[in-house]
Amino acid sequence: MAIRAEHHLAIPHLDSSVEVPPGLRIAYAQHILDKHLRNLRAILEDDVSHSDPLPPKRLGSPLSDGSEDPFSQVAEYKGRIAIVGAGATGLYLAMMLKYLKISNVDIYEASDRIGGRCYTYNFPDDQECPHNYYDIGAMRIPQIPAMKSTLNLIKELDLPRAKYVLDAGCEPQMHYYSNSTSEAPSGKPYEKRIKDIINGLGKNWNQEFATLVAGDSDNYSTRAWLMHKDPKLTYEQTEEAESAETSTGLFDQAFLESLCDYSDFQAAKGKDWWRLEGGMSIVTDKMNQCIEDPKWIPHNPVSLKVKTKATVVSMGENKKDDKIEVTVSEGTTMRTETYDMVFNTTAMGPLQRMDIQGLVSGFGPPAIQKKILTGIRALSYDRACKVAIKFKTRWWKGMYQSSKDHVTIGGVSSTDLCVSNVVYPSWDDGDKPAVLMVSYSWAQDATRMGSLIPDYSKQDPSIDDTVVAQSFQDLVKLWSKSDPAITVEFLKKQYVTHHAYAWSHDPYTGGAFALFGPGQFKYVYPEFQHILCGGKFAICGEALSPHHAWISGALDSGYLTLVRWLVHLGDHHRVEALKKSWFGGGKDEHAAEFDEVLMYWPDPNLAQCQEWAGTSSPDGNQEFSLRFFQVAAACPYINDARGMILIRSETNQHELEIERSTTAKSTNMKSTSLLNSLVLIAASLSEITLVNASIPRGLNLFKRKDVWKPEVGTPWQIILSEVVTLPKGGAGNLSPDVPVWDLDLFENKKSTISAMQKSGKHVICYFSAGSWENWRKDKDSFPEKDLGNTLSGWPDERWVNISSVAVRAIMAKRIKQAADKGCDAIDPDNMDGYNNDNGLGLTEEDTISYVKFLSAEAAKYNMVMGMKNAGEVTDQVLPYVAFCINESCIQYSECDLYAPYIEAGKPVFNIEYPKGAPKVKASDKKKICSTTGAAKGTDGFSKVIKKMNLDKWVLYC
Secondary structure, eight states, X not given: OOBOOSOOOSSOOOOTTSOOOXXXXXXXXXXXXXXXXXXXXXXXXXXOOTTSOOOOOOOOOOOOSXXXXXXXXXXXXXXXXXXXXXXXXXXXXXXXXXXXXXXXXEEEOSSSSSOTTOOEEEOSOOTTOSSOEEESSOOOEESSGGGHHHHHXXXXXXXXXXXXXXXOSOOOOBBOSOOOSSSSOOOHHHHHHHHHHHHHHHHOHHHHHHHHHHSOGGGSBHHHXXXXXXXXXXXXXXXXXXXXXXXXXXXXXXHHHHHHHHHHHHHTTTSOEEEETTOTHHHHHHHHHHHHOTTSSTTSOOOOOEETTOEEEEEEEETTTTEEEEEEEETTEEEEEEESXXXXXXXXXXXXXXXXXXXXXXXXXXXXXHHHHHHHXXXXXXXXXXXXXXXXXXXXXXXXXXXXXXXXXXXXXXXXSTTOEEEOOSOOOTTXXXXXXXXXXXXHHHHHHHTTOOOTTTSOOOTTSHHHHHHHHHHHHHTTTSSSOOOHHHHHHHEEEEEEEEGGGOTTTSSSEEXXXXXXXXXXXXXXXXXXXXXXXXXXXXXXXXTTTSHHHHHHHHHHHXXXXXHHHTOHHHHHHHHHSSSTTBTTBOOTTOOHHHHHTTOHHHHHHHHHHTOBOTTSSOBOOOHHXXXXXXXXXXXXXXXXXXXXXXXOEEEEEEEOOTTOOSOOOSOGGGHHHHHHHHHHTTTSOOTXXXXXXXXXXXXXXXXXXXXXXXXXXEEXXXXXXXXXXXXXXXXXXXXXXXXXXXXXXXXXXXXXXXXTOEEEEEEESSEEETTSTTGGGSOGGGEEEEETTEEEEEEXXXXXXXXXHHHHHHHHHHHHTTOSEEEEEOOOGGGSOOSSOOOHHHHHHHXXXXXXXXXXXXXXXXXXXXXXGHHHHGGGOSEEEEESTTTTTOGGGGHHHHHTTOOXXXXXXXXXXXXXXXXXXXXXXXSSGGGTTOTTOEEEEOOTTOOSOOBOO
C-alpha cells in the first residue's frame, strides 16, 4: 500500500535555525592540501617536522611602474598551449589566456558540441512554446559565496538570468515503498548529527573544525559514519534516513561529501536561486563567442577556435625538446602536435581512455605516480538522469492555489518511485505548451531510470518508449490525490514529445559529476594540485575543485591551475593582471579557493624534487633515492637539507648518509667504505642531468688548500670584448702584470688559460647566468617560456627565469665548460634581475637560490664563484661565494653594500666607468681612488677604471 508523505525533499531538510559557517568545502580542501605539502616538506628539509607550518612566500611584487595598466610589464609569451576539452573549465581557461595576451592556443573537443555539462536540449521548433527546452546538465545557481565565479561570469557576459524556484511549498510528495507506519521516512538520525556538527562549527569554528579534521571522518561513508557514531542504529534506519534525505545509494558517498552538501544547501536557505533564460548552454556558447571574437579583448585582438570532433588519443612528454606531444584523431586522420603547456580539462573517464604512459614519469616518484593514476581510474562520479516531456498545457498549475507563499511557478516533487524528482518549470507561459522535467534522478535511481532510455541518436522519441510509460505511471501515483485525478490516458492526450538523457551513457563524461567516495578527498585530491611534467602539464576541472558538481568548481579549478602555472613561469605580472580582472572572485579578488602559501608550495620545483626522488639508473640495475642531490638547488625554498643516497644492487647494499646544516663542519658517513660508491653513482648518472646536484656544506670548499681563493686587495684585470692574445715570450709578459684575470668563457682558448696559469696567473671565466644572449651557440636551448623582457640598454639580451630547471641545466653545462677549460673560478653576470624590469617576477629569494645552485655546481669541479653586483643580498649569499665583482658602486654611492665581503676576508673586484674614458679627468680618478665621500667603505677594494666595452684598456689607482 502506498504511503504518501507530505514532505520529502530532493535535498536535505533546511533549517533556518542552523547557523552555517561559510566555506566549509574550501576550508577542508585547504586543510588537506596544507597537510599534504607539510608532509612533503618534512621529507625534503632537515629539522622540519610534519607539524611545522609552511613558511609564507609572496607571489611577486605588485606592479611597480605606477601604471594603472595591468599589462604594462607583461612580457610576450611565445609558447604554444593546448587545452583538452571545451567544457566550462576549458573555455574559461581560453578566455583567461586570451585576456592575458597568450594567444597561441589550440582547444580540442572530442564531441560535436562545446559546453560539456552545460547542456541545454532544444526541442524541435515550436513557436507556441516560449521555453522549448530543458537543461540536461547544470540548471540552477544559488546566490552563495561559493558560486561567486559563476555569477561574476554571467554578469560579465551580460546574460539574462531569472529566478529559479526551488520550493513552492505545495508540490505533491510520495513515499511509496515504506514499511513504516509513519507518513514519511525518518531522517532524524542523520539530520540531528549533521546539525550538531554544523551548529558547532557556526559557534566555535576553530575548535570544532580542528576536531572534525583531526579524526578519520573522511574515511567513512555516510552510512558507516552514522552506524559508527551510534552503534544502536540499524542498517534499516540508515536506509530510511537516506530515503528521507536524498537518492538511493548516496549514503555510500564519503561522509564529508554529505556534510559539505548539506552545508552548501543550508547556506542557500532563504537566498535567491537563479536560472539562465534560454538554458545553461548560453553560458558556454557566449564564452565560445568571446574567445572567437577578436574584438572581445581590445588589447589582444585574436580569435581562438575550438576544434570539435577532435579526439585526443595520447599525450606524452618529449624530454629532449622539453615539450608535450599530443596526438589527435580527427575522422580518419591522425596527427601529433607539440606544446609547451597542456591543460587537460576532461572528466576522468575520457582521460582514462587516453594513452598517457608517456606522461607518467613526469608525475613524480612511483608513489605519486600511483596516486595520480589511481585517481584517474577510481575517482568517484555520480550518475544523473533526466527525462523531459513537452505537454500541451501546464496541467500541474492548479497545485499553486494551495501555496502558502503564493508561489505560482517552480518547485520539486520528490518520491521514491522511479522518477525520483519532478522539477516544475520556473516560468509561466500561460496555457501554451510547456516542458516538464518528469524525472531527475541520481545514484542508483539514475542507473535504473537510465536503463530505460534508448539511444536517441539512432531513433526518434515515441510516446510508446518505455521511459515515457514509466514516467506516466509514476506521475499518476504521485498525483493520485489531485482533483480531478491524473490518469495515464490524460497524460497521453497531453503528450507532444519528449527527450531523456543519462550522463553515465555519455562517452565524453562517463558520469554526471564528481562525488568523492570515502577517503578520496584526503588521499586523491591533493596530488592533482600540482603542475606536472616539469611545468608542462596539468589536470583540472570540476572534479578537482572542492566545489565539484558545480559550475563554479569547474571555473575555480581552471583559475587556480592557471595561476599555479604562471607562478611556475615566474610570471607574477600576469598573476597580478588576472587578479585585477573580473575573473575568479571579481576585481582585485582571486578565486575563493586561492591561498598564497598553498599556491607557492605546490610549485613545480617541488614536483621536480619529487620526480628526481624516483630517478633510477640508466642500466636499470640500481635504484637511487637521490634525496640529497634533489634538494640543494632546484628547490629554491629549501635552505638546509638532510639527504641520503641508497645504492642497491643484486650483490650489495651500501648506505651513505650526509647531514647538512648551517653550522655543519663534518660529514657523518655510516659506512666510510662508501666513498668508492660515489664513483659508482657518478658513472651510473652519466646520462642524467642533475641540475641540482650539490655537495654538503660540511665539505667546505673555502677551507681546502687545493682550491684557489683570491685574497683581499689582489690586483686584477678584466677583458670581455676582446680575445686575449699572448705576447712574444708567453703569458709571463702579459700587461698589466697582475695575478687575476677575468675573461670571457666562450671566446678564449683552453691553451691560453693554461699558459696564463703556468705563468702564475689565475683566471676567472665570465658568462651571463641571468640573461639570454642572441649570439651564443646555446641560445636555442632556452625555452621561450623562460625568457623575459629585454635588458635595458642591451637589445640583444633578455632576462631568464633563473628558477627554471631548463635554465639551470644550461648553466650547469656552461660551468662544466669552464671546468673543462681549466678556469679557476666563474663570474656569472646579471644576477640582479630582481632589481630590474625582468618580466618574469624574479625576486631576491630567486637570486639567493640561484647563487646556491651555481656555487654548488662550480664546487663539483673545485672552482669557486664570484657574486656580480646584487648588493641587496650580500649577507645571504656571502657564505656561498669567494669574492665579489662590482660595477659602479662609487658612481652610485652604494659601496657600503659590499663592505661585508672585505670583513669576511673575501675580495671585492671593483670596476668604475667614468665618462670620457680612456680620457679620465684627474678629479674623477681621485674620487674613485679615494676611500671617502662616494667611495666610502671601499678600503681594501681591488679597483680598476675601465671603458664600458671592457676591452684591454685599464687604469689603476
